[in-house]
Amino acid sequence: MSLCKYYKQKRIVSYDSGNTWHDVSPAEYQVGGLYEIDSADCSEGESIIRWVLVPGDYLCEGKNKYQKEIEQYSTDNGLTWFNVYPATYRKGLLIESNSIICNNKWEGHYTEGTDEPTNPCPSWQKWVDGVGCVNIDPIKFVRCETSSSTTLTQEEVNYSPYSLMSGTIGDCVTNIGISAFNRCINLTGITIPNSVTSIGGTSFVGCSSLTSLNIPNSVTSIGSSAFQYCSGLTNVNIGSGVTKIKNSAFADCSGLTSIAIPDSVTSIYNETFQNCRSLTSVTIGNSITSIGSGVFNRCINLKSIDIPSGVTSIGNSAFAYCRSLSSCTMGSGVTSIGFAAFENCSKLTSIDIPDSVTSIGTQAFHYCGNITACTIGSGVTSIGGNAFGNCTGLTSITCLATTPPTLVDNYVFYNTNNCPIYVPASSVDTYKSASGWSDYADRIQAIQ
Numbered sequence: 303m304s305l306c307k308y309y310k311q312k313r314i315v316s317y318d319s320g321n322t323w324h325d326v327s328p329a330e331y332q333v334g335g336l337y338e339i340d341s342a343d344c345s346e347g348e349s350i351i352r353w354v355l356v357p358g359d360y361l362c363e364g365k366n367k368y369q370k371e372i373e374q375y376s377t378d379n380g381l382t383w384f385n386v387y388p389a390t391y392r393k394g395l396l397i398e399s400n401s402i403i404c405n406n407k408w409e410g411h412y413t414e415g416t417d418e419p420t421n422p423c424p425s426w427q428k429w430v431d432g433v434g435c436v437n438i439d440p441i442k443f444v445r446c447e448t449s450s451s452t453t454l455t456q457e458e459v460n461y462s463p464y465s466l467m468s469g470t471i472g473d474c475v476t477n478i479g480i481s482a483f484n485r486c487i488n489l490t491g492i493t494i495p496n497s498v499t500s501i502g503g504t505s506f507v508g509c510s511s512l513t514s515l516n517i518p519n520s521v522t523s524i525g526s527s528a529f530q531y532c533s534g535l536t537n538v539n540i541g542s543g544v545t546k547i548k549n550s551a552f553a554d555c556s557g558l559t560s561i562a563i564p565d566s567v568t569s570i571y572n573e574t575f576q577n578c579r580s581l582t583s584v585t586i587g588n589s590i591t592s593i594g595s596g597v598f599n600r601c602i603n604l605k606s607i608d609i610p611s612g613v614t615s616i617g618n619s620a621f622a623y624c625r626s627l628s629s630c631t632m633g634s635g636v637t638s639i640g641f642a643a644f645e646n647c648s649k650l651t652s653i654d655i656p657d658s659v660t661s662i663g664t665q666a667f668h669y670c671g672n673i674t675a676c677t678i679g680s681g682v683t684s685i686g687g688n689a690f691g692n693c694t695g696l697t698s699i700t701c702l703a704t705t706p707p708t709l710v711d712n713y714v715f716y717n718t719n720n721c722p723i724y725v726p727a728s729s730v731d732t733y734k735s736a737s738g739w740s741d742y743a744d745r746i747q748a749i750q
């Protein structure tokens with residue numbers, strides 16, 4: 303092996319014990335920058351060794367004195383090594399392991415015998431005479447011409463999770479099955495055809511190198527944890543056929559920056575986008591009727607949210623710890639706000655609860671310390687404990703109900719800067735004597 307003056311790799315290989323040599327260095331086999339090289343005179347049949355950088359990892363490659371290949375792969379910058387070619391792909395007794403570059407850490411897992419299999423390559427590669435193992439690109443995971451299966455299972459994918467880079471799903475597939483691509487950590491791209499109607503639970507969980515995703519219009523449901531822990535995912539296009547996004551479908555996608563939920567979606571299930579820590583903007587479709595528990599919990603960079611009028615309920619902890627959330631508009635259809643729904647949204651400055659709301663859950667706005675003004679709609683009949691507790695920045699609270707809402711305990715307005723509580727003029731006395739409200743009697747005033 304040698305270098306040209308532009309530092310492009312060049313590799314030559316011998317198939318007759320060094321008598322003749324062949325150039326096998328087309329552009330598509332150049333994998334990263336060459337860092338070091340230690341190669342004796344190839345014309346005398348000595349070992350060939352190269353040290354290359356592949357995406358995020360290292361590969362050592364060479365030949366023993368009988369021209370048997372040996373390769374090892376490191377994922378921790380060369381501290382530990384494991385074999386690329388297991389015994390099932392390479393036969394013959396290892397005589398010599400000659401690598402100064404790899405710090406003599408190569409190990410031979412060869413068996414007795416000299417016969418080579420007709421295809422010595424792993425399943426994601428094919429053998430090309432005169433070249434060696436080359437990637438099958440793109441990988442078509444289901445051979446539709448030979449399979450009648452419409453559900454893509456983990457067994458049918460038949461992949462190596464550390465080597466799978468990208469692929470295309472055959473157009474005979476209608477369902478991507480549970481865990482089909484579970485933890486394919488090097489998967490950077492996937493093409494989902496228009497034939498697919500459902501994406502199963504945990505189907506792509508832990509595919510941390512996946513950067514973008516196009517879900518076609520044919521898909522109607524996305525299963526629980528389908529893309530959870532896809533930390534490299536920055537862009538997702540959800541097709542207009544999707545009606546259900548189930549629990550934790552995109553949870554812990556820490557690189558996701560924005561999401562648009564189409565009008566076709568009617569329900570966002572629990573914790574769907576929880577811990578999407580880079581998420582800054584969300585568009586919620588007009589057909590959504592409920593926002594489940596913890597849907598946007600700990601989306602710490604989410605800045606604003608508009609909840610459309612079709613939404614009737616906001617689940618427990620739905621926006622809890624969204625510490626960058628400074629603006630929230632609730633539609634006129636919301637009837638209930640769940641437990642801790644907006645807890646620790648420390649940048650919220652004001653909140654208007656529409657007249658449609660009948661119940662405000664315990665700790666709903668707990669520790670929202672920057673809220674200065676709050677209006678509670680006329681339809682509210684109950685307010686949970688500490689619902690506005692520790693909202694230390696409040697300068698006024700306005701309650702529009704003529705009948706005092708039921709306070710679950712005496713801490714609903716705990717530590718709220720002793721601000722005035724404005725109520726309808728005709729109800730001032732009623733509020734001052736009502737259970738729970740009497741503790742705030744000196745703060746209750748008529749709406750001006």
